[in-house]
Amino acid sequence: xxxxxxxxxxxxxxxxxxxxxxxxxxxxxxxxxxxxxxxxxxxxxxxxxxxxxxxxxxxxxxxxxxxxxxxxxxxxxxxxxxxxxxxxxxxxxxxxxxxxxxxxxxxxxxxxxxxxxxxxxxxxxxxxxxxxxxxxxxxxxxxxxxxxxxxxxxxxxxxxxxxxxxxxxxxxxxxxxxxxxxxxxxxxxxxxxxxxxxxxxxxxxxxxxxxxxxxxxxxxxxxxxxxxxxxxxxxxxxxxxxxxxxxxxxxxxxxxxxxxxxxxxxxxxxxxxxxxxxxxxxxxxxxxxxxxxxxxxxxxxxxxxxxxxxxxxxxxxxxxxxxxxxxxxxxxxxxxxxxxxxxxxxxxxxxxxxxxxxxxxxxxxxxxxxxxxxxxxxxxxxxxxxxxxxxxxxxxxxxxxxxxxxxxxxxxxxxxxxxxxxxxxxxxxxxxxxxxxxxxxxxxxxxxxxxxxxxxxxxxxxxxxxxxxxxxxxxxxxxxxxxxxxxxxxxxxxxxxxxxxxxxxxxxxxxxxxxxxxxxxxxxxxxxxxxxxxxxxxxxxxxxxxxxxxxxxxxxxxxxxxxxxxxxxxxxxxxxxxxxxxxxxxxxxxxxxxxxxxxxxxxxxxxxxxxxxxxxxxxxxxxxxxxxxxxxxxxxxxxxxxxxxxxxxxxxxxxxxxxxxxxxxxxxxxxxxxxxxxxxxxxxxxxxxxxxxxxxxxxxxxxxxxxxxxxxxxxxxxxxxxxxxxxxxxxxxxxxxxxxxxxxxxxxxxxxxxxxxxxxxx
Numbered sequence: 205x206x207x208x209x210x211x212x213x214x215x216x217x218x219x220x221x222x223x224x225x226x227x228x229x230x231x232x233x234x235x236x237x238x239x240x241x242x243x244x245x246x247x248x249x250x251x252x253x254x255x256x257x258x259x260x261x262x263x264x265x266x267x268x269x270x271x272x273x274x275x276x277x278x279x280x281x282x283x284x285x286x287x288x289x290x291x292x293x294x295x296x297x298x299x300x301x302x303x304x305x306x307x308x309x310x311x312x313x314x315x316x317x318x319x320x321x322x323x324x325x326x327x328x329x330x331x332x333x334x335x336x337x338x339x340x341x342x343x344x345x346x347x348x349x350x351x352x353x354x355x356x357x358x359x360x361x362x363x364x365x366x367x368x369x370x371x372x373x374x375x376x377x378x379x380x381x382x383x384x385x386x387x388x389x390x391x392x393x394x395x396x397x398x399x400x401x402x403x404x405x406x407x408x409x410x411x412x413x414x415x416x417x418x419x420x421x422x423x424x425x426x427x428x429x430x431x432x433x434x435x436x437x438x439x440x441x442x443x444x445x446x447x448x449x450x451x452x453x454x455x456x457x458x459x460x461x462x463x464x465x466x467x468x469x470x471x472x473x474x475x476x477x478x479x480x481x482x483x484x485x486x487x488x489x490x491x492x493x494x495x496x497x498x499x500x501x502x503x504x505x506x507x508x509x510x511x512x513x514x515x516x517x518x519x520x521x522x523x524x525x526x527x528x529x530x531x532x533x534x535x536x537x538x539x540x541x542x543x544x545x546x547x548x549x550x551x552x553x554x555x556x557x558x559x560x561x562x563x564x565x566x567x568x569x570x571x572x573x574x575x576x577x578x579x580x581x582x583x584x585x586x587x588x589x590x591x592x593x594x595x596x597x598x599x600x601x602x603x604x605x606x607x608x609x610x611x612x613x614x615x616x617x618x619x620x621x622x623x624x625x626x627x628x629x630x631x632x633x634x635x636x637x638x639x640x641x642x643x644x645x646x647x648x649x650x651x652x653x654x655x656x657x658x659x660x661x662x663x664x665x666x667x668x669x670x671x672x673x674x675x676x677x678x679x680x681x682x683x684x685x686x687x688x689x690x691x692x693x694x695x696x697x698x699x700x701x702x703x704x705x706x707x708x709x710x711x712x713x714x715x716x717x718x719x720x721x722x723x724x725x726x727x728x729x730x731x732x733x734x735x736x737x738x739x740x741x742x743x744x745x746x747x748x749x750x751x752x753x754x755x756x757x758x759x760x761x762x763x764x765x766x767x768x769x770x771x772x773x774x775x776x777x778x779x780x781x782x783x784x785x786x787x788x789x790x791x792x793x794x795x796x797x798x799x800x801x802x803x804x805x806x807x808x809x810x811x812x813x814x815x816x817x818x819x820x821x822x823x824x825x826x827x828x829x830x831x832x833x834x835x836x837x838x839x840x841x842x843x844x845x846x847x848x849x850x851x852x853x854x855x856x857x858x859x860x861x862x863x864x865x866x867x868x869x870x871x872x873x874x875x876x877x878x879x880x881x882x883x884x885x886x887x888x889x890x891x892x893x894x895x896x897x898x899x900x901x902x903x904x905x906x907x908x909x910x911x912x913x914x915x916x917x918x919x920x921x922x923x924x925x926x927x928x929x930x931x932x933x934x935x936x937x938x939x940x941x942x943x944x945x946x947x948x949x950x951x952x953x954x955x956x957x958x959x960x961x962x963x964x965x966x
Contacts, residue, residue, distance in 0.1 A: 226300070226463030236466040237399070238391030240458045241474050242530035243451030244285065245395065246340050248402060248481045249347075249523060250589065251277060253505045254444040256489065262499045265489050267415065272428020274419035274486045276445045278479055284604070285452040288632055290471050293456050293607065294464050296614045298544075302459030303537070304329065304603065305544030307610045312548075312914065314617040318610065319914040323550065323665045324658075325606030326541055328599040329453055331657035333538045334578035335599075336450070337376065337531030339592035341369050344527035346589055347520040350508040354520075362587050369583050376528050377576040380535060381567055391529045398526045401519070403477035406484030409510050412491040416483045442642035446597050448482075451530070453603050457537035485510055535575060542571050549672055550665045552848040570848060582653065591650055598651035599658050601640040608632050664844060671841030673916035674834050675822065677924040680721040681713060681942040682935060684740075684759055684766065687724055691738060694727070695763050700734040704861075705799045705813025706787060707735035709820065710779075710851060714742045716757040716766050718942055721935065722820050726865045736813065737787075737796060740766045743779060754786055758795050765790070780815065787812045818863045819851055 226232055255273050256265055298306040308322035345365050348354035358364050410416060418424060428434050429441070459467060488510035492498055498509065511519050545551040554570050586592045608629060616625035647655065694700070709723045719740055727733050751772035756765050769782055790796035791811050799813030824838050917924075928941075935941065 234392035275425030406480035409484035704816035
């Protein structure tokens with residue numbers, strides 16, 4: 205497709221270059237340590253503690269029990285985190301962005317049903333992200349009780365712990381607007397010290413019993429898992445073992461913030477430090493399992509207890525900072541997930557800020573505030589880390605299973621390695637299903653909270669996607685050239701008042717030769733809107749930070765312009781300012797007549813007239829021919845849209861003159877009963893009449909196939925086909941209309957997909 209440059213000349217669009225991603229550097233490795241590994245890096249604070257508690261306490265932790273538990277932890281880290289996520293999942297990136305939605309965008313054309321695992325997994329990960337900050341920070345603050353001085357102050361008063369935790373969480377979420385890069389640079393050195401601390405303290409305690417290295421043998425873990433004499437919890441122990449790898453999915457989601465190269469380089473260091481600390485805790489447990497004094501300690505935590513008294517103050521302070529950073533990993537991962545969901549039209553448009561020079565590093569105020577409120581609510585609900593740990597991890601097992609399904613599709617269909625894909629899905633599917641099954645015991649101990657949150661988030665995605673599919677059944681994009689005569693006549697028709705010199709409509713359609721029927725309906729049918737010039741503006745965000753470009757098609761006129769404004773992701777989208785420049789440029793190139801102001805406070809009158817912006821809002825009218833379920837879905841979608849803000853704010857139009865135009869959702873309305881006029885007769889006359897009936901012939905709809913169609917749009921295919929047929933018969937230019945959103949770069953995306961597929965086959 206040809207595009208039109210700003211002088212009106214046709215040119216071939218440049219192919220969009222694929223984002224090269226964030227390069228490997230010492231500075232970004234430091235940022236990676238501060239952003240990505242917080243969740244998985246704080247797992248030693250509670251994983252063995254939870255396993256020991258679930259097995260009956262310190263007295264039951266015989267050597268074979270400890271070695272078996274350690275073996276399960278080590279191999280879970282190796283298989284799930286290292287093999288599945290670092291070595292396999294991170295290869296499946298979408299323009300260097302990771303996460304379950306980025307993965308879905310790669311495989312969505314392989315099956316309409318794949319949208320369901322993507323939605324389920326994304327909702328579960330976001331729900332788990334609300335619990336993570338609460339459990340990690342609370343665990344760290346509870347560590348103060350292991351120090352005599354602080355225990356004398358806090359005692360068993362959990363309200364003090366809750367209060368401190370809430371203050372820290374408030375500070376953390378308030379800090380997010382500074383951006384991932386700045387936070388990572390501040391947190392990176394702290395996490396470097398943290399991992400060194402984990403490794404060193406682990407080595408110090410390994411000397412108590414060098415036999416712990418036998419835990420590297422996977423047979424130890426398998427024996428422990430299935431031997432009831434060693435493992436009182438049976439398979440259910442996996443629910444606690446799983447805590448050691450809960451940050452793996454966040455690691456994948458955070459890839460766009462730091463770059464995959466920096467994760468590849470830093471992960472071996474992180475993994476070695478984690479394993480050393482787990483082995484150190486195991487050696488301490490074996491050496492002290494017969495201590496009656498320690499056995500009497502309520503909620504014994506080997507992570508803190510294995511440290512010398514004089515080191516614990518430093519450990520608690522450091523672990524508190526690490527817990528804050530652990531929360532950061534999930535928060536930044538949540539931003540990435542929501543950003544991808546918006547791009548895939550699974551969630552409503554939200555205001556997204558880019559605090560740094562890298563597009564992958566984002567901040568979404570609405571998501572930040574919702575997580576803020578949710579975390580504080582979780583702390584107030586559960587009060588203690590023990591109760592939170594009981595709920596922790598259930599939702600993330602669901603996400604991992606859904607990621608496995610999507611990765612299987614990616615390996616078999618995109619990379620075209622079906623044999624490897626089958627081995628992958630059987631092996632990791634079996635492991636993760638066991639983790640999921642064992643985590644089900646957590647449901648009634650608090651896991652229901654994350655399940656309810658995940659369900660709520662899933663329904664938001666379902667409503668948005670289903671509502672969009674319903675809206676698309678009536679989407680018609682008409683050729684502008686068919687309406688030039690009417691627009692010309694209207695602009696010169698003095699029987700209508702002049703609404704504005706420049707009337708601007710914002711549109712999601714980025715094509716340069718067609719328009720959404722609703723816009724033309726607003727101009728010509730709703731109430732004819734006379735203006736000297738009409739502009740149909742689409743805003744595209746580029747991968748570069750400071751792009752300032754535009755393309756315009758004038759259709760050979762001096763009064764109709766379709767404009768695509770291309771702005772970098774760091775550029776403030778105040779379209780009124782940029783549109784003034786575009787109009788001035790059109791006047792300069794004699795594509796638009798000067799719009800001289802007769803009155804002005806300035807000595808030199810501007811050649812650019814006044815502007816009025818029209819924002820189209822679809823509404824559901826009582827006459828709309830739609831089923832009750834679909835009507836409720838549309839109403840719910842519009843309610844969610846209202847909660848997420850106004851386009852006037854997104855595009856900097858708060859101080860501009862705006863018209864909100866409400867148009868009916870469907871042109872197709874319910875069949876109305878025909879009224880019969882009765883003759884006037886004296887009051888004693890008897891009148892009888894019957895209403896005529898009318899039959900309506902409905903043509904059988906043809907099935908519409910689209911490469912990226914999902915189950916929601918497929919379910920509406922008959923309605924869409926019927927409305928397309930009606931539009932072709934009744935609308936001007938309907939025979940050449942399009943019936944799905946048009947994108948200038950659609951062909952370019954397909955070319956890139958083919959190229960990436962070709963590369964994978966080489």
